[in-house]
Amino acid sequence: AQSVTQLDSHVSVSEGTPVLLRCNYSSSYSPSLFWYVQHPNKGLQLLLKYTSAATLVKGINGFEAEFKKSETSFHLTKPSAHMSDAAEYFCVVSDYNQGGKLIFGQGTELSVKP
């Protein structure tokens, strides 16, 4: 069965410092992995996706993630945090069964201090 685990429920950084949001996945086959961001009371926006091409994936707003099969990880990083990055971030794996449904991690709330 497919699953994802986000290792931190809350991360706090200072503006201008690096961001690291950790995600481990479990999959019985080569997974499709995503990071989505959600601002308060809003829908979800796709940051980036991995679909078995390059293992280092670049997304929007300076975010990137590296797929590491040996570690079953897909951590999200950004070199320098901005105040507008404060939001909830979800690591997601797709399930080829059930119409390609998405399986969500519990989410990581990112706070950015001035």
Next chain:
Amino acid sequence: DGGITQSPKYLFRKEGQNVTLSCEQNLNHDAMYWYRQDPGQGLRLIYYSQIVNDFQKGDIAEGYSVSREKKESFPLTVTSAQKNPTAFYLCASKGLALKGSYNEQFFGPGTRLTVL
């Protein structure tokens, strides 16, 4: 502009009443999905539809019903049988993927349902 719209943004319901949440997309996507989000949790799949006039239950379908009479519309009804309906409801859609690729799901802005 192409996208997904959900209405209303906020919805209040008395116990025992059925309510219907609207989801419309003009992206020409074949697949549509309904998710439920509770505080501090990720999204859970309620129902999904891959083509018109066909839909399947997701992980938490009890107390909900859907219809897919048109490609662009996928309304969700929260019935009185749903024990704990207060939540944030998100609709999503996805286009057909080329072989060997995967299309991401696009999300609407959500409807917050509160049962009084």
